[in-house]
Amino acid sequence: MKPAAPVMAALEAKGGGGCARFVGGAVRNTLRGAVVEDVDIATTLTPDEVTAALEAAKIRAIPTGIDHGTVTAVLEGRPFEITTLRRDVETDGRRAVVAFTKDWSEDAQRRDFTMNAVYADAAGELLDPTEKGVADAKAGRVVFVGDAGTRIAEDSLRILRYFRFLAWYGKDEPDAAAVQACAAGKGLLSNLAAERVAKELLKLLAAEDPRPAVALMAKTGVLTELLPSATDLSTFDRLIEIENDQLFTNDPVLRLATLLPDDQIGAGKAAEALRLSNEQKERLVQAMGKSPRITSWMSPRESRRAVYKIGVQTFQDRIKLAWARSGRSAATHQWRGLLALAESWTPPPFPLTGEDVINSGVPKGPLVGQVLREVEDWWIDHDFLDDKFSAIEKLKAVAQGMAY
Secondary structure: OHHHHHHHHHHHHHHOOOOEEEEOHHHHHHHHOOOOOOOEEEEOOOHHHHHHHHHHOOOEEEEEEHHHOEEEEEEOOEEEEEEEOEEEEEEOEOOEEEEEOOOHHHHHHOOOEHHHOOEEOOOOOEEOOOOOHHHHHHHOOOOEOOOHHHHHHHEOOHHHHHHHHHHHHOOOOOOHHHHHHHHHHHHHHHHOOHHHHHHHHHHHHOOOOOHHHHHHHHHHOHHHHHOOOOOOOHHHHHHHHHHHHHHOOOOHHHHHHOOOOOOHHHHHHHHHHOOOOHHHHHHHHHHOOOOOOOOOOOOHHHHHHHHHHHOHHHHHHHHHHHHHHOOOOOOHHHHHHHHHHHHHOOOOOOOOOHHHHHHOOOOOOHHHHHHHHHHHHHHHHOOOOOOHHHHHHHHHHHHHOOOO
């Protein structure tokens, strides 16, 4: 957390030693021996005082969430979120009205999990108001601060955060009280903005192996509350097995595809309901297509034709989904071969244009496109013949055979 040292120094110059501490993921990951990415800071200073402290140190200050006490410091292009200690005044399960406080224990009590309620000062000295956070972080126990039901009532997104943290950090047996509270509160998920749900769900699916967490979501009824079609996890489980053991990849969007309806219309509606981006929606819809049919015994020629028709990304997505659906008896080397072909083969550009068609005697109009498509189909059938002269000869033959 050395990059944040000037920020901490600026805050302490304003409020004295102990007025600012690291919190959340930076502390949690340090305790776990994991890589620290985002660095969050909690402080007893008010947002105005934080801003003044940063400006005095010539550090850029951005008021990213003043209503909730957050100011973002930007130092050498890196952001550091600084949030004033808070206590909840009023919550409705989606958002909270907060009041600022100088009590670290009070701030800790409004946080979600004990492992996220550990604070560390600039010297690395820890403050653990719940007296459980340090031990839980090291042991991989995901436990709500205080009463699990109360924490969920404050923000029902914490149900998904619980399973996300379980997927990423959980090592011990799931906390029984947490699981029971998530199951009891699953109906509250319908009150959340779809964008928040989708973001949390994709983060969960990005874990190296989210299968145990997703299985528990299914058992508690949380999964079908979000994705009614996710009643059979066999394809999901097999895809992750393939990714982890064979491909060494991690694709949360494709993992999500295995939990959606296995048809383009259903997948599109589910993607819309989750308010996914247009790019994500289009990818999911295309991945569910059934033509051309993808099989492990496709010839190289058939594979090249498919890549040309549907594109590399869609071809690879459909291969992985077909592989996952085919079960463990599938010929691994054949599926891997298809993926390798898609990665190594670049579809060539069709050598003819509409101008070539017109020059052959076809009048301008719809017939130009019709002739061009017929010649292109011939070119594809001949495995993308690298001979423009032959393509032109075919064009002449097609043009002569048409009645204008």
